[in-house]
Amino acid sequence: MESAVLFLSILVLGRAAVIPNECKITEVLNDKLQYEKRLMYMSDYFPLDYKFLVKHEEVLRCQNITNLRNQGIPVKELRYLWGIVNERILFKMKSALPGRHPSLQYVTDLAAIFKELLKIRQQVSNEIILGILTRLKVPNDVADRKPVRPKALLDNCFKVLHELHREDCSLSNPRSDFLNDTSHQCIDMFD
Numbered sequence: 001m002e003s004a005v006l007f008l009s010i011l012v013l014g015r016a017a018v019i020p021n022e023c024k025i026t027e028v029l030n031d032k033l034q035y036e037k038r039l040m041y042m043s044d045y046f047p048l049d050y051k052f053l054v055k056h057e058e059v060l061r062c063q064n065i066t067n068l069r070n071q072g073i074p075v076k077e078l079r080y081l082w083g084i085v086n087e088r089i090l091f092k093m094k095s096a097l098p099g100r101h102p103s104l105q106y107v108t109d110l111a112a113i114f115k116e117l118l119k120i121r122q123q124v125s126n127e128i129i130l131g132i133l134t135r136l137k138v139p140n141d142v143a144d145r146k147p148v149r150p151k152a153l154l155d156n157c158f159k160v161l162h163e164l165h166r167e168d169c170s171l172s173n174p175r176s177d178f179l180n181d182t183s184h185q186c187i188d189m190f191d
């Protein structure tokens with residue numbers, strides 16, 4: 001009996017880690033970032049070898065998340081970092097695209113969703129995350145930037161979205177149904 005109560009309260013505490021509104025927003029993102037859309041807006045509508053120049057810290061891949069987790073950084077701080085990095089990337093894309101580019105609306109919509117999401121959590125205290133956030137803001141030399149394909153940027157965005165929210169927000173990914181889903185590992189399985 002007692003252990004059942006304890007178990008339940010742990011469950012409740014665990015759930016409280018994600019605010020319901022946050023899950024709703026991540027579901028919208030999950031839908032907007034499905035493979036077909038990434039392919040159309042981030043690949044089909046761009047020249048074959050088109051690349052955006054981004055800072056090294058603007059490349060946030062599954063491997064980064066695994067490394068940061070191994071350093072004991074709480075998931076809520078990683079969610080915040082992911083939000084900030086992707087808001088920046090989308091803003092960058094938005095300002096690089098000409099006004100009538102067919103992907104502009106898509107990028108604008110995504111940027112607005114990230115803005116909403118970032119209203120939810122604004123606190124970070126981990127030194128490592130604070131360090132990355134500082135490096136993100138400091139202007140750097142263009143020569144220091146990394147050329148990355150637009151779709152690769154949003155593929156990372158999508159994979160990390162799943163890695164950080166899949167369990168708490170029960171996100172679905174139709175394309176993973178026919179792949180061997182190794183649920184907990186952050187591996188590149190969504191391409």
Ligand SMILES: *[C@@H]1O[C@H](CO)[C@@H](O)[C@H](O)[C@H]1NC(C)=O
Nearest residue numbers: 056057058059060061064132
């Ligand atoms: C992710 O890892 C790459 C390669 O190690 C690094 O250049 C980049 O800065 C990392 N991104 C973040 C946000 O820490």
